[in-house]
Amino acid sequence: MNNYLLKHLQELESESIYIMREVFSQFENPVILFSGGKDSIVLTHLARKAFWPAKIPFPLLHIDTGHNFPETLTYRDWMVNEIGARLIIGSVQNSIDLGRTKEESGLNASRNALQTITLLDAITEHKFDACLGGARRDEEKARAKERIFSHRDEFGQWNPKNQRPELWNLFNGNKLLDEHFRVFPISNWTEMDVWQYILAENISLPSLYFAHEREVFERNKTLLSVSPYLTLREGEKAIKKVVRYRTCGDMTITGAIESEAETLEEIIIEVAASRLTERGNREDDKRSETSMEDRKKQGYF
Amino acid sequence: MNNESYLNMELLRFTTAGSVDDGKSTLIGRLLYDSKSIFQDQLESITKISNRKGLDHLDLSLLTDGLKDEREQGITIEVAYRYFATPKRKFIIADTPGHIQYTRNMVTGASTANVALILIDARKGVIEQTYRHSFIASLLQIPHLIVCVNKMDLVNYEEEVFNTIVTNYKNFASKLDVKDICFIPISALNGDNVVNRSSNMNWYEGSTLMYTLENMHIGSDQNHLDPRFPVQTIIRPHSNEFHDHRAYAGRIEGGVFRKGEEVLLLPSGLKSKINSIYYGDKEISEAFPPMSVSMTLCDEIDISRGDIFVKQNNQPNASQDLEVMFCWLNQSPLNLSGKYLLKHTTNSVRAIFKEIIYKLDIQTISRNEMDKEIVSNDIFRAKIRTTKPLFFDPYRKNRNTGSLILIDEITNETLAAGMIV
Numbered sequence: 001m002n003n004y005l006l007k008h009l010q011e012l013e014s015e016s017i018y019i020m021r022e023v024f025s026q027f028e029n030p031v032i033l034f035s036g037g038k039d040s041i042v043l044t045h046l047a048r049k050a051f052w053p054a055k056i057p058f059p060l061l062h063i064d065t066g067h068n069f070p071e072t073l074t075y076r077d078w079m080v081n082e083i084g085a086r087l088i089i090g091s092v093q094n095s096i097d098l099g100r101t102k103e104e105s106g107l108n109a110s111r112n113a114l115q116t117i118t119l120l121d122a123i124t125e126h127k128f129d130a131c132l133g134g135a136r137r138d139e140e141k142a143r144a145k146e147r148i149f150s151h152r153d154e155f156g157q158w159n160p161k162n163q164r165p166e167l168w169n170l171f172n173g174n175k176l177l178d179e180h181f182r183v184f185p186i187s188n189w190t191e192m193d194v195w196q197y198i199l200a201e202n203i204s205l206p207s208l209y210f211a212h213e214r215e216v217f218e219r220n221k222t223l224l225s226v227s228p229y230l231t232l233r234e235g236e237k238a239i240k241k242v243v244r245y246r247t248c249g250d251m252t253i254t255g256a257i258e259s260e261a262e263t264l265e266e267i268i269i270e271v272a273a274s275r276l277t278e279r280g281n282r283e284d285d286k287r288s289e290t291s292m293e294d295r296k297k298q299g300y301f
Numbered sequence: 302m303n304n305e306s307y308l309n310m311e312l313l314r315f316t317t318a319g320s321v322d323d324g325k326s327t328l329i330g331r332l333l334y335d336s337k338s339i340f341q342d343q344l345e346s347i348t349k350i351s352n353r354k355g356l357d358h359l360d361l362s363l364l365t366d367g368l369k370d371e372r373e374q375g376i377t378i379e380v381a382y383r384y385f386a387t388p389k390r391k392f393i394i395a396d397t398p399g400h401i402q403y404t405r406n407m408v409t410g411a412s413t414a415n416v417a418l419i420l421i422d423a424r425k426g427v428i429e430q431t432y433r434h435s436f437i438a439s440l441l442q443i444p445h446l447i448v449c450v451n452k453m454d455l456v457n458y459e460e461e462v463f464n465t466i467v468t469n470y471k472n473f474a475s476k477l478d479v480k481d482i483c484f485i486p487i488s489a490l491n492g493d494n495v496v497n498r499s500s501n502m503n504w505y506e507g508s509t510l511m512y513t514l515e516n517m518h519i520g521s522d523q524n525h526l527d528p529r530f531p532v533q534t535i536i537r538p539h540s541n542e543f544h545d546h547r548a549y550a551g552r553i554e555g556g557v558f559r560k561g562e563e564v565l566l567l568p569s570g571l572k573s574k575i576n577s578i579y580y581g582d583k584e585i586s587e588a589f590p591p592m593s594v595s596m597t598l599c600d601e602i603d604i605s606r607g608d609i610f611v612k613q614n615n616q617p618n619a620s621q622d623l624e625v626m627f628c629w630l631n632q633s634p635l636n637l638s639g640k641y642l643l644k645h646t647t648n649s650v651r652a653i654f655k656e657i658i659y660k661l662d663i664q665t666i667s668r669n670e671m672d673k674e675i676v677s678n679d680i681f682r683a684k685i686r687t688t689k690p691l692f693f694d695p696y697r698k699n700r701n702t703g704s705l706i707l708i709d710e711i712t713n714e715t716l717a718a719g720m721i722v
Contacts (some may be wrong), residue, residue, distance in 0.1 A: 008312035049581035055537035
């Protein structure tokens with residue numbers, strides 16, 4: 001290379017690797033929050049590159065709502081084995097059984113908000129002081145305002161009005177006992193960047209992301225998968241459709257899109273042409289105008 | 302866009318500054334909208350809210366003001382990061398509020414930017430806030446300034462108005478330390494000269510804002526002359542396959558490093574040769590900023606985080622006594638007898654203030670040597686002493702090895718941004 005200017009994906013990749021190495025250096029007990037979605041998969045891939053040829057120096061924490069797509073769990077177990085990482089599972093069902101939290105009731109009940117309790121309990125139990133997450137700033141407007149090193153108080157809460165200024169690449173991870181940080185190494189990536197990177201690096205993904213035939217039904221203009229966790233209401237009808245997923249949340253809240261994109265190349269063409277944000281199909285974000293900010297303040301991902 | 306061209310895009314970071322009513326949010330909204338970076342559901346959401354508020358236009362600021370308090374009060378509190386791309390470049394916008402905590406937010410946004418967009422209301426011309434923003438851009442050494450004279454539609458697109466503003470701005474800018482300034486007459490509301498050329502201003506022969514952003518030369522924004530590689534961490538796999546592998550991981554903060562070259566290690570003063578350079582798991586022959594790499598050396602040397610690789614014939618300054626331009630960012634005032642934590646490259650040391658040399662009045666760009674009370678948003682020059690020597694370059698020469706932050710030892714909050722003189 002005689003022109004000393006990095007291409008944009010390499011610059012983003014280098015930034016993320018730098019952040020991961022800062023986390024390793026500044027904290028004692030960091031963990032990767034692994035959902036099985038494409039962003040946390042990319043995060044894990046970047047961690048491998050950051051510390052190669054050593055193994056990833058962080059365990060993976062999966063908050064299992066009990067409502068996961070089976071494909072996500074299959075992928076998770078395969079990947080953990082493939083890279084030789086340590087997997088820690090925080091179970092929402094367990095939190096419910098222990099009386100730490102209560103199942104939501106009502107028409108649109110989900111376990112989305114319940115995860116926060118399980119996550120915070122896992123952080124306390126394992127004494128994690130930094131949780132690496134795959135959130136991106138282009139995903140959601142509250143996330144657009146969050147720091148890369150995002151401070152959490154002893155209750156796990158985010159205070160958006162008192163964030164530390166983040167200057168140059170000097171990250172301040174200093175904290176008091178029992179506080180922790182959420183760190184977002186791919187903050188500056190967009191959905192398109194993530195897909196292009198997955199293609200360029202040939203990263204394997206859960207089969208959910210690719211077009212497949214599935215039994216679905218329509219609710220609130222969203223195509224939900226037929227699953228043991230949802231009961232069809234009057235007027236709702238299960239139909240077979242060729243669909244795929246743009247994000248990978250719980251079966252109860254993640255909408256499928258009708259798509260025939262079977263390869264990464266086809267997905268990229270579809271993403272580029274899409275006029276909806278990827279979270280446009282997430283029931284959890286539709287609850288109110290500020291639902292992400294509200295959940296984040298309490299300690300959500 | 303095909304994959305090939307996507308992989309060939311460059312990244313440009315810019316910061317926008319402007320006061321409440323000069324149309325900054327509208328301009329960003331326009332850039333996002335015209336580059337098709339706004340999605341249908343986002344558009345529906347802001348249309349709904351704009352209607353609810355009884356507005357007769359689309360309030361594009363709702364795209365950038367994400368927090369509840371911001372939406373309720375109609376103001377921007379925090380730096381917001383926005384993204385858009387054209388076939389040529391990907392852009393990261395650090396959108397900073399113009400009023401509340403302006404210095405703190407502007408400095409944050411400016412610290413990583415290649416370009417600063419300065420907005421001037423054509424009806425008002427160069428005002429106090431223009432000085433303030435431009436000065437901070439110059440202080441933070443943002444390599445390029447684009448001055449957008451906005452709301453040209455409200456002055457009948459008159460060339461005279463634009464020329465007067467350019468002249469006034471240039472008079473003031475002669476006092477600044479800025480290498481590259483250009484001026485563009487625009488109307489963010491109507492889209493004149495933003496993405497598309499305006500037919501209302503045929504007298505203007507320059508480029509549109511988007512063309513300028515896409516084509517300006519950013520290849521020289523990083524320092525490629527002075528090799529600097531601060532060590533972040535050491536990679537030791539302890540595996541059978543890589544039993545003796547010992548690599549120094551970090552980011553290239555200046556210059557170019559090549560395999561086989563001799564490096565000088567500081568503070569030890571020992572020399573060795575670069576045995577290999579890795580980018581992820583790929584071996585490469587040379588590395589330059591801002592690449593995150595790992596390097597192995599030909600000799601076994603005791604090296605730890607905070608050490609730096611340089612070249613024998615090109616060494617940084619080494620000192621415990623530094624002169625620094627500071628921006629004080631915290632609500633609590635500076636305590637002259639206090640001890641502070643200082644972060645510089647991958648180093649952490651403690652520091653004390655020896656002397657406040659002067660405080661800067663950024664309205665008049667004049668020095669005040671009498672006032673030594675430092676409070677939030679103040680900019681000042683001071684002498685500090687650190688517990689051990691730092692290896693640094695003047696900020697003007699290298700933004701990565703010339704910058705530092707101060708941290709409160711009790712609250713752990715980031716107190717100040719510093720640029721080494």
